[in-house]
Amino acid sequence: MADHYEVLGVSRDASQDDIKKAYRRLARQLHPDVNPGDDAAERFKLVTHAYDVLSDAEQRRRYDMGDSGGFGGGGAAGFGGFGDIFDTFFGGGGGGGARTRPRSRAERGQDALVRVTLDLGEVVFGAHRDLEVDTAVICETCEGGCCQPGTSPVTCDICHGSGHVQRTVRSLIGNVVTNQPCATCQGHGTTIPYPCATCQGQGRVRARRTVSVDIPAGVETGLRLQLPGSGEVGPAGGPNGDLYLEVTVEPHDIFSRDGDDLLATLDVSMTDAILGTTTTIDALDGPVDLELRAGVQAGDVLTIKGRGITPLRGHQRGDLRVGVHVVTPTRLDHKERALIEEFAKKTKAPAPHLAEFQQGLFAKLRDRFRNG
Structure with a gap:
């Protein structure tokens, strides 16, 4: 041979x-x-x-x-070319089966991934972003046709438009005629004698484009949002793939998140804790009036309904939960010390003594936050 x-x-x-x-x-x-x-x-x-x-x-x-x-x-x-023989007897060879049709040049584009960073305030109600994406877009010169303007694909002179050529394979059972993708046109049935000079016959080019996205409320770090049809355009103007947004939520200096609730700690002076007071705190979506009852204890949790995060699937907002931290003064002048001593005498506060073990403030706050 x-x-x-x-x-x-x-x-x-x-x-x-x-x-x-x-x-x-x-x-x-x-x-x-x-x-x-x-x-x-x-x-x-x-x-x-x-x-x-x-x-x-x-x-x-x-x-x-x-x-x-x-x-x-x-x-x-590899004796006998069994793959080709199976193609012949089970739908791959001759007779106009599904595999004998020309292969379309247009294919679905790839999916794309874009990362977007939000602050916690944007998570409460959602956010809008205009994202710059470097991706494949349809070629404006040939409009996805892959050919130089004024020209068009021509029928392959080898397979005559079928996308396949017949080949004779000698096997154990004799000569078998099989259909194989045409190597000249790569199975498309046509060739492009004059490819578009802008896209080199691909029907698409790389470019930056702007994608406007409305990000729903309630998202969290690691969540991926799917935007169908916003990914790369396919070869020869094929349908777009999908665009995925991967969300990262930046930590906040004051607030933290627990599901749909927001958590914060409020520093309260000893006198305000004893006498009670009304104060205004700045929540993520505006000021909130907060009333402290007289005798509030360190570790108490105050709940403000409906000032948390709007859930990803739903409309009822979570709560804002504020843990109380009573701040004990560390420096007193003589007059202040005398007043405290006089107060202690009148209240007859018990002397320090052993009592049941109490976990730390932040551990107590954590448990109370979780237990409501």
């Missing part, structure tokens, strides 16, 4: 591109529809088989190691 490299006219160290180009050139010359001679038909079979072997990395490796490279790749592993 003739050497496959000699049949294709390439060197033994030829690249896959060189092998493909050599096959295309010879196929155009020897295809039976172009050159009906018997000699041309035989040479076409040899060229096609040589390409089948050398275009497959594993078959080429075995051939270079001394395998005969017979039809189907030779040797026990």
Whole structure:
């Protein structure tokens, strides 16, 4: 049997591109529809088989190691070209089955991922973002057609528009005719003689575009939002993929989040804790009046209904829960100390003594926050 490299006219160290180009050139010359001679038909079979072997990395490796490279790749592993035979008998060969239709150039574009950072205030009600995305967009020159304006794809002169070519494979049961994707047009059924100069025949180019996004309330770090059809446009103007937004919420200096509730700690002076007071605190969405009853204790939790976060799926906002931290003065002048001592005498406060173990303030606040 003739050497496959000699049949294709390439060197033994030829690249896959060189092998493909050599096959295309010879196929155009020897295809039976172009050159009906018997000699041309035989040479076409040899060229096609040589390409089948050398275009497959594993078959080429075995051939270079001394395998005969017979039809189907030779040797026990590839004997008889069973894959092609199965294609023939189970829908892949001849007769206009699904695999014999030309392959569309237009394909779905890839999905894209964009990361967006929000502050906690934007999580309460949601946010709007105009995002700059570097992605593939449809080529304005050819409008996704891949051809230079004024030109169009032409029917492949090898497969005549079917996208496939018939090949005869010798097997244990005799000669079997199979359909294979046309190597000249890559199965599309057409070729593009004059590709668009802007997109090099891809039908799309890289560009920056703006995507306007309304981010719902209640999102949290790690959540991904899907925007169908906002990803990359596909080759040849194919449908867009999807765009995914991955959310990161920045930590807040004062407020933290517990589900749909907001948590904060309020520093209260000893006198305000004893006498009670009314104060105004700044919540994430505006001021809130807060009343402290007389005798409020460190670790008490005050709940302000409906001033938390709007849930991702729902409308009832969570609560703002404020833990009380009583601040004990550390520096007193003589007059202040005298007043405190007089107060202590009148209240007859008990002397320090052992009592049931009490966990720390922040641990108590954490448990009270969680337990409501």
